[in-house]
Amino acid sequence: MSGSAHGEWNTENNVVVYPFTRNNLTPRTHSTYLNAAKEAQTKSIRGKAVSIGGIKGLSTLLQIFEYPCQIVFDYMHLVYLVHVPSLIKRWCQDVDRSVVNSIDASLNQLRLPHNLNIPFLESVSNAGQWKAKNSRLFVLNVGVPIVTLHLPRLLASHFLLYSMVVKIFHAPESIEEINLTEQVMNYYCKTAPLIHNSSIEIFSLHAHIHLAQQVRRHGGLAHTSASAFESCIRFIQKKAHGSKHLGAQISYWIDLQTMIQTQQVKAPTIAAINEIKWLDGRLSSYQAVLSDQVASYKFDVYSCSFYL
Structure with missing residues (x-):
């Protein structure tokens, strides 16, 4: 989080907002989190948590992860x-x-x-x-x-x-x-x-x-999102059947799959590329916008090719 990014209550819309204009884009450090957590814990009285910069006290996670470097947004x-x-x-x-x-x-x-x-x-x-x-x-x-x-x-x-x-x-x-x-x-x-x-x-x-x-x-982001992990889970799920010895089943079928050579299929280089000329009806909805853009570069639209 950025150091100055404190939430503010917006009475007009009844939400907590984080105005960009009040954010200096300076990242917090792990020591900043620790100091805020210790201060919050010190100021908490009789079980009532006090928030310091959005942090309400020490957590075991602060000993496991380095904040914010090792915490990712999904x-x-x-x-x-x-x-x-x-x-x-x-x-x-x-x-x-x-x-x-x-x-x-x-x-x-x-x-x-x-x-x-x-x-x-x-x-x-x-x-x-x-x-x-x-x-x-x-x-x-x-x-x-x-x-x-x-x-x-x-x-x-x-x-x-x-x-x-x-x-x-x-x-x-x-x-x-x-x-x-x-x-x-x-x-x-x-x-x-x-x-x-x-x-x-x-x-x-x-x-x-x-x-x-x-x-x-x-x-x-493609490699750290839940989409990738959920795809992996679906892949693993298909390797197990029933409810017994799941780990052994999964490892067996994955091991077997890696030993069996599958034929690789190479798509031609022109796959999924369709050339469209200016007078093609599929461009009719976009011709007004494209005409203005092409005209600014002084190109002849009839000599241009478009691709879908």
Whole structure:
């Protein structure tokens, strides 16, 4: 956590908020946590806990982990099950019902590869009921063109920043990418209350400013999220049958699987890449936006190729 990031009670919205403007982005250290915990324990009287900087006393975990370096945010829950549904709910409150219906129609018309073929069974107005895989698909793959078409420019452009940040943090390729993305994330968090209102500055938004440091220490979010661990659990679960000697079963079947050579299948380099010309009907919904962008670079749209 940042040293000056203290929660404040927002009487207008009845929530605790963490204003970005009052955060100096200085990370806490393990000694800071220990000192605050000791002070809280000293000031606690007759079982009534006193909070010092959000810490209510010493914990055994402080002896096991180094705070905050060894504590990670689970980005599956933070991004896909908390912030994204909350953000979409705000969109639905700011636009007409016809816009919501148009977004739903776009989601229902998606044609995706089998490994990404995740149906949106719930309306965008009920995004709180989406599974994490729906929100992940929306942020990483399909959300940008959809919001560009249907949402007001201010809401769409703000989401574009968020989508770009999450994509890079998901699997960054260099430290330079992480450093740049950290600046974009800070800008997103700083401008969020201006786009919406101060009630968006709850802890789930504040936690995003710590993701860059987490990625530097532990690698891309794709490798430290609950999604990866749940996939591993499902894989292991399939190796056991019944309720006896589960450990022996799991180790036996995994050992057997590693001994049996499976034929590797190499996908052709052009797989899943479709070239689309300017007059192709599939571009009709995007031609106005693309035309403005291409014109700014003085390109002839009829000589350009687009790829899906």
